[in-house]
Each structure stands twice: as structure tokens, then as C-alpha cells.
Amino acid sequence: MSIDAGSYGDPETRSRILAVTWDLVADRGSSLKLSEVAARAGVSRQAVYLHFGDRNGLLLALVHHMDETLDLGESLAHVHAASTGRDLLERAMRLNTEFWTAVQPVAQVLEAAQHDDEALGAAWRDRMKLRQGVFAAMIQQLADHDQLSAQWTLEDASALLYAVAHFDTWRELTHQLHWTDDHYVEAMTRLLCRSLLTS
Amino acid sequence: MSIDAGSYGDPETRSRILAVTWDLVADRGSSLKLSEVAARAGVSRQAVYLHFGDRNGLLLALVHHMDETLDLGESLAHVHAASTGRDLLERAMRLNTEFWTAVQPVAQVLEAAQHDDEALGAAWRDRMKLRQGVFAAMIQQLADHDQLSAQWTLEDASALLYAVAHFDTWRELTHQLHWTDDHYVEAMTRLLCRSLLTS
DNA sequence: CTTGTGCTTTACACTGCGTCAAGCACCATA
DNA sequence: TATGGTGCTTGACGCAGTGTAAAGCACAAG
Numbered sequence: 001m002s003i004d005a006g007s008y009g010d011p012e013t014r015s016r017i018l019a020v021t022w023d024l025v026a027d028r029g030s031s032l033k034l035s036e037v038a039a040r041a042g043v044s045r046q047a048v049y050l051h052f053g054d055r056n057g058l059l060l061a062l063v064h065h066m067d068e069t070l071d072l073g074e075s076l077a078h079v080h081a082a083s084t085g086r087d088l089l090e091r092a093m094r095l096n097t098e099f100w101t102a103v104q105p106v107a108q109v110l111e112a113a114q115h116d117d118e119a120l121g122a123a124w125r126d127r128m129k130l131r132q133g134v135f136a137a138m139i140q141q142l143a144d145h146d147q148l149s150a151q152w153t154l155e156d157a158s159a160l161l162y163a164v165a166h167f168d169t170w171r172e173l174t175h176q177l178h179w180t181d182d183h184y185v186e187a188m189t190r191l192l193c194r195s196l197l198t199s
Numbered sequence: 200m201s202i203d204a205g206s207y208g209d210p211e212t213r214s215r216i217l218a219v220t221w222d223l224v225a226d227r228g229s230s231l232k233l234s235e236v237a238a239r240a241g242v243s244r245q246a247v248y249l250h251f252g253d254r255n256g257l258l259l260a261l262v263h264h265m266d267e268t269l270d271l272g273e274s275l276a277h278v279h280a281a282s283t284g285r286d287l288l289e290r291a292m293r294l295n296t297e298f299w300t301a302v303q304p305v306a307q308v309l310e311a312a313q314h315d316d317e318a319l320g321a322a323w324r325d326r327m328k329l330r331q332g333v334f335a336a337m338i339q340q341l342a343d344h345d346q347l348s349a350q351w352t353l354e355d356a357s358a359l360l361y362a363v364a365h366f367d368t369w370r371e372l373t374h375q376l377h378w379t380d381d382h383y384v385e386a387m388t389r390l391l392c393r394s395l396l397t398s
Numbered sequence: 399c400t401t402g403t404g405c406t407t408t409a410c411a412c413t414g415c416g417t418c419a420a421g422c423a424c425c426a427t428a
Numbered sequence: 429t430a431t432g433g434t435g436c437t438t439g440a441c442g443c444a445g446t447g448t449a450a451a452g453c454a455c456a457a458g
Contacts, residue, residue: 009435029314030229033414044437046417054416112311115228128375151393156386159376164390168367176327177358187355191363194350194394208404232445243406245448253447 007051014051017041018065021058026105030112034058056117059110063123066103076134085147085197090189092138093165097181100170107167135162142196149198157196164192206250213250216240217264220257225304229311233257255316258309262322265302275333284346284396289388291337292364296380299369306366334361341395348397356395363391 007014020041024032034055038045052058075095082088100107107124114121136158142148148157165188173179179187206213219240223231233254237244251257274294281287299306306323313320335357341347347356364387372378378386 013435027314030311031315034416035414045415046438047436049416050436055414108311112229112307115226116230125375128371132376149393151389159372159378160386160390163368163371163376164363166367166371168365169362172327172362172365173358176324177331177362179358187359190350191359191390191394194348195390199398212404233447234445244446245407246405248447249405254445 009047009051013041013043013047014061015065017043017048017051017058018062021062022066022106025059025062025109029105030109032109056113056120059113060120060123062106063110063120063127066106067127070099070102072099079138080141085142085145086189086193088138088141089192089196090185092135093185093188093192096165096188097170097174097184100167101181104167104171132158132162135165139196147197149196152196161192161196164188208246208250212240212242212246213260214264216242216247216250216257217261220261221265221305224258224261224308228304229308231308255312255319258312259316259319259322261305262309262319262326265305266326269298269301271298278337279340284341284344285388285392287337287340288391288395289384291334292384292387292391295364295387296369296373296383299366300380303366303370331357331361334364338395346396348395351395360391360395363387 017037021032021037024037024040028036032055034048035045037058038048041048048058052061072095075098079088079091079095082091110120110124114124136154139148139154139158139161142157143154148154152160169188170184173184173187174181216236220231220236223236223239227235231254233247234244236257237247240247247257251260271294274297278287278290278294281290309319309323313323335353338347338353338357338360341356342353347353351359368387369383372383372386373380
């Protein structure tokens, strides 16, 4: 069903199941089994169905659970408190690498699941819309301080920043090419400064 | 099994199955059913097993099939024939958008399947290694003509170019934000020129 | 007219998903 | 101390999709 977004049962049990799901998605990927989730959470398989309806309901709840768990408000405030354009971009890339470290395994599963379940796809795209907004605000901040190169419109600059900071770029550099997080932050910051900021 | 990389049966049937698989992966994603592949290819479900061993064997064969079908040699020659650094990058981004248009749906499924099947993951990473080599050659060409900014090492520049040109960036811009291919090429070229080339 | 190849047909075991119904433990409250 | 509700368990079942096995059929080559 997965219409049942309302919560059932003990919230403690619920969030324990979600935490276990997060872990399991991280190292099993899309081949996540509900029986395994239940076993690791120390509940019966049916408890999972009682709480989340079905497999996609569980993943959908996981998206919301990540929102609450991560709570990016404070981190974003720190990014926006940057004084220079370079500092802003560097802080953004630093937060970006932390964000994807936590979220990337789930992101990959969700993007793959968009074909099957419309609600799941919509939930994920919503989160990404928020992300776009965050990056758009950064570009606006740069423009307000006359640090955005005149070559770019606000729209193009924020779209590019959003897209280039997406998880594939991060994953290829840090996981496939074995860059450190610092190396990622430094190189991306340089790339973005040179292309987006006034020289 | 999927050890059976050797070909079985009529090559025409084989490539017909692969073509159908490619199509189906493109619009069904990872929820591809072998019975559907068989039906669309006009063969029995068992014929698919005879040819490819199992589901992952089919996907593995698809990777090789894409290599042969795409045949990027000529396109790459055209990219490298560019006279200026800007032209080189623009031609690369133009080819990039064509490449991902064809390959992206399969890429997404394969990246998700890496968890399940080691051979599949290895095959895909091999292809991406080739891609890295291609971009490294471009950076080398820029360096040879003194057009690469001194701010970058060859390694960092080619890794960044590779990663930024990866499919997520392309997909977010063209599919989620509805950029045209031309817009993608133009914006990415500008971004890369400003950050990689000598000013 | 035999043999091998390429494929079909039917059948079956297995796994994971989703559902159902009964029941149990542990509260509250009357 | 009985009553009812909540949160979960237990065991069973139907279903879909994967993968395997065995028999058979059409057709071509010797």
C-alpha cells in the first residue's frame, strides 16, 4: 500500500528499524531484504509491514528519517556565514562531502527505484529541489556581494553548482579515484572559484 | 552462472535479445524482467538463459554489446582534431551528451547492480577506466599546447574533468532541470574553460 | 537417414514480497 | 479483578520472478 504515511506502533521500534535499514542499504544496496532488516532490528518480519506497509513505504520513510536525522540547518548557517566567495564555496563543498558520505548509498537505491514507485521518486526529487534551493541561495549571496562573474546568469550558475556538486562527481573522485575528502574539497573549490567568481 | 562469456547460438538472435534488453533497461530500469525481454525479442524465456546464463550474464553481455555498437573511435578522433582548447572541450561535452543519452539508463542499472555481482561491477568500472583515459588524453593535449592553467596538475585536471562530465551532472541538468543538450554543452564548456584553461 | 545445432515447451524448486488470521504480553482503566 | 486496546509475534498462504532440467521439434549438413 505505502499510502499509510501515518506512524504506527512504538516510535522507538520504528526508528530502530529505520536505522537498521539505513545501514543495510549502505552495504547491500538495492538487494535489501525485509527479512534481514527485521532480523537486525530484532523484530519480526511482519512488524516491518505493520510500521511501513511495504518495501517502498520503508524506503519512503527512510527519506523522511534522513531529513530529521541529518538536520542540516546549523551546518547551512555556518556555510552562509562565510565572509568571502571562496570561503563560501569551500564551506559548501566541505558540507557536501559530509552530506554525500551519509546519503549516497541511499541516493543510489532511490534513483534506481524511481522507475518502480512514483511516490518514492517524487519524495527524492523533492529533497533534490530543496538542495537546488540551497545552492541557489549561495549563488544569490555571491551576487549580492558582487563576487559572481558577470558571465553567468543566476539560474545557470546555481544549476551548474547544484549539478556539479551532485553525488556522482563526489563518488567517482573519492571512491573510484581514491581522493581524500580534503582533496575533493580543495579541487572542487578551486574549480568553482575560477569558473564562478569574479577574477 | 554467468561464467559462460562464450557465445552460444545464432549471433543474430543474440544481438536481437541484447538490443531489446537495451531498450527495456532504458524505460523499465532495474525492474527488467527476463520474460519480457524474451517476449519482445520473439524468443522463449529459456533461449535467453541459453545465450547468457542468467540475468547478470545478460547485463554483462549488454555492456560489451554497447561497446561494439557505439564505437567511439571516430567521434573521439573528431574531438582530438580540435584546434583550440575551448574547441576541444566543447567537442568533448558535445560527445558527452550524446554518449550519456545512449548509455545513462544502463549506467544507472549497472551502478546499482555492483552490490550483487562482482563481475558486473568490474566490467562497468573497466569501461569507466577507459573513459578516464580519454579525458586524461584531452588534458595532455591541452598541456602540450600550453593551454592548461598552471594551477592544475595533469592528474587533478583529468580526474576533475572526468568526474564533472559524469552522468549525474548531465542527467540533473538535462532531465531534472530541463536544459537542452545545447545549453548543457555551452554551460559546461564555459565552466571548464574558465577553470582549466590559461586565461 | 543420422547427427548436431538452435530453439521451444513444460514442469518444477526456490526465494522474496505481501497478506491474513490467530494469539500473546503488557499496559491502562473501570 | 475483569476488560479492552496497543504492539508485536507466529505460522500459514498465494504470488511473481529467477534459475534448472528434460524432452522434443525443425532444419541443415554430412
